[in-house]
Amino acid sequence: MSWMYPRPMPSRSRQLAAGRPLAEQVRSRLAEGMAAGEWKPGEAIPSEAQLARDFGVAIGTIRKAVDGLVAQQALVRRQGKGTFVAAHDPGRLMFHFFHVVGRDGTKSYPEVTTLDFRRDRANAKDAAALGISPLEKVIRIRNVLSLGGRRAILDDIALPAELFPGLTEKIFLARDNTIYHLYQSRYGINVLRTDERLRATLATRAEAQVLGVGEGAAMLEIRRLAYTFRDRPVELRISRVDSEHFEYHNTLGKAEPI
Amino acid sequence: MSWMYPRPMPSRSRQLAAGRPLAEQVRSRLAEGMAAGEWKPGEAIPSEAQLARDFGVAIGTIRKAVDGLVAQQALVRRQGKGTFVAAHDPGRLMFHFFHVVGRDGTKSYPEVTTLDFRRDRANAKDAAALGISPLEKVIRIRNVLSLGGRRAILDDIALPAELFPGLTEKIFLARDNTIYHLYQSRYGINVLRTDERLRATLATRAEAQVLGVGEGAAMLEIRRLAYTFRDRPVELRISRVDSEHFEYHNTLGKAEPI
DNA sequence: AAGTGGTCTAGACCACTAG
DNA sequence: TAGTGGTCTAGACCACTTC
The missing domain is CATH 1.10.10.10 (Winged helix-like DNA-binding domain superfamily/Winged helix DNA-binding domain)
Incomplete structure (x- = not known):
């Protein structure tokens, strides 16, 4: 290279290449x-x-x-x-990744009830979303989340089993913190980014029963992919939110006030 | 003050106070x-x-x-x-503030048709959201936005008239760029932050007719407040999105990949 | 060649935390 | 008192744009 910053002897124990800043x-x-x-x-x-x-x-x-x-x-x-x-403490979860609030704007920590936990093979959609081959193993979890004592969200989660070796229902249920904290503390998977797509649907009979709303009620459906370092997808989650009592809150362009 | 950075003679033409960084x-x-x-x-x-x-x-x-x-x-x-x-060019609008995309993920620039433009007084909800007194003057605008040739969104906008002096329907319709660009170029109002709340609703007869969907179809409702410098609210917008053909896209925690 | 932003170095001193 | 992050200065040289 033709130039050199005034750094006489690199002598780095961790070598850096030239070119990139x-x-x-x-x-x-x-x-x-x-x-x-x-x-x-x-x-x-x-x-x-x-x-x-x-x-x-x-x-x-x-x-x-x-x-x-x-x-x-x-x-x-x-x-x-x-x-x-950074650790996924409840505070970080709430303000960074959890966007469902009461219609009156009240935030509360979700209480999770697990309805189902099982191992399965990825279908075509799972595979495409998670960047794995079809028929690779996945873990499927179905949860109901309550906010302020009221059933609010029905979650269907798919995880690439390869990234969560040894994860069993027992371990999943025994966690003493958020789900993302479990991913992080046990598997070193730190969720840094999520991508969400929202649409409105009508509650099916099953959804209505689980959430305690009327069949055909307006529901908010959130299809979310969570990513860790190197933009690796680690979780696919489909949430259905009781839209009569809860809403989705999003702030864009937030920064320090001036 | 007891300390001083090695800055011999302040001699600033624009004085800065001590204390804050x-x-x-x-x-x-x-x-x-x-x-x-x-x-x-x-x-x-x-x-x-x-x-x-x-x-x-x-x-x-x-x-x-x-x-x-x-x-x-x-x-x-x-x-x-x-x-x-920064200028509100279409690119910035699209990637920073406009989040509705086709169900297949395709992005397109919205084509705006104005159905109504009129002056009115703020009701209690408008006033609370916009931080103005009830009965202050507001401008109300109703638009239909089409994406890729299909009617997608019905927008109801309320603006504090005080911030948009002399804004008439003629001026509004004669703009040659986005609505936010008009706010900016004519009134110096630069939208820096928005706050959005989403819920699902069922299409009313009127909404269904305007958007060409079935009455009672699932709709995505977005209630959005836009803010400029000093966190001053400048626009209240309620959007109803045809959720059968379009969805809302949100990325959280985006940053340079590592 | 002159001017602008982009990157990096070297070192000062402050504010906070812990032993 | 020692160590850590937080703020600021001063100046080098690079990359890009315009004349």
């Missing part, structure tokens, strides 16, 4: 470390000064890389303590 | 300038070097301030040219 490369490396489980959710990554030494770059470059991961909610900074891999 | 203060000042029309949509703001001189801070501090406004899509950077106030 250094901050981006550092960001990728940190993300890889998290995806590989080098640092687990809730744990601290090395300090910024240490990372600067490790990568042989200025601390400002490290900060820029970390800034990106913090904005993405993959990392959390705590002044005076360190920088930690 | 400088980058935040600069960000607020730039936002105020845009809100006040000092720099209009599509125009360039002063160069980073010039702003650094004006505010008497380092260029890195200016960059940090501008970074925030760029992330918010209030500003757009163009290397070698300058930094510009």
Whole structure:
């Protein structure tokens, strides 16, 4: 290369290539470390000064890389303590990934009741959505979610069994936290992004019975794909929401007020 | 104050107070300038070097301030040219604020037909949503939006008349761009944030007729508030979407892939 | 060649946390 | 007191745009 920043001796213990911006490369490396489980959710990554030494770059470059991961909610900074891999605590779930609220705007934590848990083969739609081959193994889970004591949502979940080795109904039911927290704490799968498609449907007899609404009532259907690092799909979820008592809330372009 | 950064002589032509981080203060000042029309949509703001001189801070501090406004899509950077106030071009509309797509995922630009345009007084709901007093003047507009040649959405819009002085049906119909572009180019109102609530409803006879669906068909209803600088509400819009042929698409936690 | 944004370095000092 | 993140300065050089 024809130019060189005033960095006399690279001498990095973690080598970086030339070309791509250094901050981006550092960001990728940190993300890889998290995806590989080098640092687990809730744990601290090395300090910024240490990372600067490790990568042989200025601390400002490290900060820029970390800034990106913090904005993405993959990392959390705590002044005076360190920088930690984000954990799916209930708060994060609520405000980042759970968008169903009461018609009056009240938010509450969902109470989950599992109706069914079984192993199956992927059908064509599952396979296409999850990026796996048809007939690969999937885990199917059916839940009812209640909000504020009222049945609100019927969920059908499909998971690629390969990513959740050893997941049994017993383990699933014994979790002491959110479902996403289980994915993360037991399988190191950190949901970073979701893609949702919403439409309106009429409640079938079965749906109406489970949710306690009238047959033919207007229902909100949400088809959602959840992704982890490298945009790998990890969960397909179809939710049917009692639209008479609940609604879906979405804010676009949120940022610090000015 | 007991400390001082190595900044010998402030000598700022635009004074900054102490206490709050400088980058935040600069960000607020730039936002105020845009809100006040000092720099209009599509125009360039002063160069980073010039702003650094004006505010008497380092260029890195200016960059940090501008970074925030760029992330918010209030500003757009163009290397070698300058930094510009964001304009509501059709592309930005589509990918930032318009979320209805075909059931097969196809995106298309909406074609707008105006059914009604009139002046009215705000009712209690309008007033509460728009943050104005009941009985203040509002402009009401009813549109049908078609996507790919098919009627898709029935929109009822309410605008605080005070913010849109002199807006007439003629002007509204004569626009040569999106509605948000009209708000922006004529009234300097830049929509930065929207808040949407979705539910499912059954098509009324009137809605069914306008959209060409069956009476009682499942419809997606979107109640949306649009905000500009300082979180001021500027538009209330209720959309009813033909959910048989179209759906609502939402991505959460999007960020640069890693 | 001049001007603009884009990336990076090096180092100062502040605010917070923990032992 | 030591260590961590948070803010800011000052200046280098690169890449792009325009004249």
